[in-house]
Amino acid sequence: MRAAWKRAWRARIGVESTVMENPRNEPQAAAPHAGPAVEVIGLHKWYGDFHALRDINLTVARGERIVICGPSGGGKSTVLRCINRLEDWQQGRIVVDGIELTDDPKHIVAVRRDVGMVFQHFNLFPHLTVLENCTLAPIWVRRMSKKDAEELAMRYLARVKIPEQAEKYPARLSGGQQQRVAIARALCMSPTIMLFDEPTSALDPEMVKEVLDTMVELANDGITMLVVSHEMGFARQVADRVILMDEGQIVEINAPKAFFDSPQHERTRLFLRQVLR
């Protein structure tokens, strides 16, 4: 009843078409912010006495695709996790979609609604089916009806090519399938920015490709992407810029061609020698 009434209302005010194309289904977030997608300004972070992030400055334009690589412990994941405030920092500013991340929970939630994240270990909710994993946030954060949320979820599950697994529990899926579900789950919130934290590192070699293919497809759609990854092929193929981080600092930011063919910094050359061999 209520859903029918809502549909009729939407049709009357003329938003039905946008609802179909743009699953965001939320008027207040309709107009994207005009400035850069992400701005990180003078960021410093310490774990106790350990200076984990040192003077990070980065501006990511809307639609830009960035790959961050570097040795482990270099602070790549930490930067990423600061952008949706899973990590706190002590100095500096981060502005996402025009919203400054402060301690204000309202700002934090507003940013998280707009920023999707995919984790190394998928972190699917094991007590929910694949479909429920995908509809949870749209229903409870976006306030969508269950029916709309399920429609939306099925569309994204189809996009990551596993609609037939919707009723299964995550434990029954392979690693690659789980990661694709995780991507679909993030996409269901219609984020404008996607963060990928080593999305293929925990996968069996044979499953890396299916996840990377999904990501390449996403990249072609023009969503803003920040990817921490060691997949150099992916970086070369999709990235607009590649960043090397080491010891908590940004060592080099370069276009992929220049980054791989003529790296400027000695550390980058060393890193690439180790990785590419």
Place this chain on the structure above:
Amino acid sequence: MARAADGFYLRAAPAERRPPPAARAGAIGWLRANLFSSPGNVALTLVCAIFIAWTAAHVLRFFVLDAVWSGADREACLASPANPEPGACWAFVRVWLSYFVYGFYPIGARWRVDLFFLALAFGIAWLAWLAAPRRDIGAFYFFIVLPILSFFLLSGAPLIGLSAVPTSLWGGILVTIVVATVGIVASLPLGIVLAFGRRSDIAVVKFFSVTFIEFVRGVPMITVLFMASVMLPLFVPERFTPDKLLRALIGVALFASAYMAEVVRGGLAAVPRGQYEAAQALGLPYWRMTALVILPQALRVTLPNIVNTFIGLFKDTTLVFVVGIFDFLRTIEAARVDPHWATPVTSVTGYAFAAVFYFLCCYAMSRYARGVETRLARAHRR
């Protein structure tokens, strides 16, 4: 498939798939494998079998074969030429049964207790049957309708013609069920709240929770009951002094919730950090994340421990006798010294009856929990 001599190999055809070798089937196979697999095992089986047979024979003789099933007073259960070694005196239980169930509850109003039992059983069945229709209404009935209904049924509502029955007249299984149900229903939510309080970032909340949990866990249940019974009236004005049974109920609920808090905390600690992060990254606010992602997982892993606490609580209800409440066990204590039924077997019979009642209730809880566990586990297996 040929094995190459040089250590290299190339598969020519796929190895055929076969069903697993048939296990040794049938009852005899099972007996062989589990009871008679080795000389030591055979000896152990025989010793156990002899012991079981010996015990079972005694139990059967005492509680069934030589038991006295009817009679008006002690004479029936004393040794006689017809029954030189009388067994359990079930006649005693039969005569006293209504006292065991209702205590001193007025005889004319006992249908109200029966109705309460029925309403409760209905509510439990509705909630416990996982595939039942409209379990949301069931929950509403159990947690909202039933308490109000029970209150008016049991303590009376003079306005609608139900005479008031003071709780001092309640007793027996009625009191045990009321105390246990209230304790179980109150302790889980209270325990969850306390568990979150203990993990809270707010110092005051954390301090209060830790103090409460550690204090209550650090003293015996009897002390908590005495405190609830004696100290509670000191804190509230005299005319608001709660009823004696209510005081005991509060004591039991607080005691159980402290234990429940620790059980739930264990479950919360078992939920990986990634689950919190994934929920946060999706923009779920704290309470949503807790209710939809964290708690369901935490409660699932702690289900055995939760039921364990429930069972402990059910048996602990027998302690309310120390503050002068006539629970089931206390009614048996009172009845077994009745001079009309003074026989060598009266006490044993009374205690055996109590044991059977408590065992049936606790075993039912335990079995039900096992069932739910397997059901939940099925969904998560690969």
